[in-house]
Amino acid sequence: MKTKQPGQSPLRTDRKSEFKTVSGKVIQPLYSQETLGQVDYAQELGDPGQFPFTRGIYPSMYRGRLWTMRQFSGFGTPEETNQRFKYLLTHGQTGLSVAFDLPTLMGLDSDDGLSTGEVGKCGVAVDSLEDMLILFDGIRLDEVSVSMTINAPAPVLLAMYIAVAEKQGVPADQLRGTLQADILKEYIAQKEWIYPPEPSMRLVVDTIEYCSANLPLYNSISISGYHIREAGSTAVQELAFTLRDGIEYADWCLQRGMQVDEFAPRLSFFFNCHNDFFEEVAKFRAARRLWARTMKERFGARNEKSLMCRFHTQTAGCSLTAQQPYNNIIRTTIQALAAVVGGTNSLHTNSLDEALALPTEQAARIALRTQQIIAHESGVTNTPDPLGGSYFVETLTEETEQAAEEYFRIIDAMGGMVNAIERGFPQTEIQEASYQYQRAVESKEQIVVGVNEFVSSDDQGPEILQIGRQAEEAQIRRLREVRSQRDSQAVESNLDTLKRAAETTANLMPLLLDCVRSYATIGEICGTLKEVFGTYTEPEF
């Protein structure tokens, strides 16, 4: 495909001298056969379900099965979140997705000094297996797929999840769901890390290796661009850094001695979806094609499932505004529609109140209904890849893929993603993009309705969810009960075994399972690993 620069705009009355996407990419006045050039259908697109999967990973896409409607939720105590899960399932949600609070994400117990004020605030608090049992009380783990966004302590929470299944009598090979164990994007964007990059990568590989052998239906990692975009990256940076992270994990798994087709079919991805409809659709299509080509050409994968970029999408939290919050429903609808037209495999739609607080039950229900309206009323599910063949979308797809490949080359030349991160490369690229976006908004080059244009001062905000300190108190009470009732000798001995194994190259998953079964807390387990691995402080970029 070649891209020819079109001539003068046929419209002499253009409103602006230049038209740009949300990411700042310049859009030509017109896309046509001429701008797109010749497209080799079999090579570049392929039918849905065929390499390179540009048009979708399944032949019939949503005609066969709708995407999984998976709303990310979690707040307060495990009891409160368990109630919210049941509410969402009753209203037609088809998968669960757990948000953990910051102490849990940082591997700290609720009664740690650093946890003060943070317990249950932006997710549910989990300290020990006891909390995990309450979280999934009455929810059979062989009947629902569960995604867990947990990052640094991912192997510990996966161990707790497997232990809950054991207590429910559900064998591990029946477990379906996704572990967001992607630590690279933490160094790049979200910045909730515990250990330095090298031991963190070892824990990720331990998890992938364990899952390949024991949890064949479970996605051992969700390689995430969501947070990269939220930190202010462009669409191309989101795509490039995410897939390059995927390459990094694959490289490390191969170094461990695994075969590519052993682990690659269970790698999954997680993207953001921002407001610029066509830019997003093109990004999703480019993601599938680029990943398929990478797995085939760079890694020699043979299994067709290894080539498929399966992904979850969440609409862009950073696009939501605190001003005139009801407008956020419309933004989310446009974004969700782009994700569906782009062929997402599962979807979270944000609630209208998320620039203010965690969502209320009512706001979360409207967000879920948005997906249901797209699924059942809009008609976009009737045929796969409905925008395939569009001059504009095909050109954008091609250009997005090429720009991402250019980033691959830069990062390869730095010796891979871990090295690039240590040099601050993706971080500074994102910071620059984020600052440029802010300037575009402030100069009104980028209009944000209700923020820098069409401002009204009298809008009534919605009621918002308040999370008090009761969750913290309840959580600390239960944690102390657990500590007083468990066999503390067993805990000590399991933690000691874990520590000694961490000093070797053994896979730590079986030992983490022993620790959680004996009700060792997340703070004790992560603290033990800190003694061996150390902690990480970001250099200044």
Next chain:
Amino acid sequence: MQISRILIAKPGLDGHDRGAKVVARALRDAGFEVIYSGLRQTPEQIVNAAIQEDVNAIGLSILSGAHMPLFDRVLGLLRNQGADDILLFGGGIIPEADISELKRMGVAEIFLPGSDTREIVKFLQQRLSS
């Protein structure tokens, strides 16, 4: 005219630093001297840094919902150390009801998502010149 010094700080466990970094850069571009604390600083570390660096104002960025206890603690420490002439402001995901409470406690201003960095610059110029 003396150049004002501002400490932009990330207290608590929250690692989302997009806002803090954009504000730090915008303030630098506007001529302030800006010190960025880095992530996960305790209120004690923040107040000590503010005193050592002799700053005129501290901006706290918090998106995790832990703003009430964190602002309260920083205000308390500033008072205890006789440093309550340092202006305290902040930004993040903070509900309206909490904003009035924070202002009552002594926080000078809260900037929500979508704020124009020029407003923040103007606010600091006004408050620090008076």
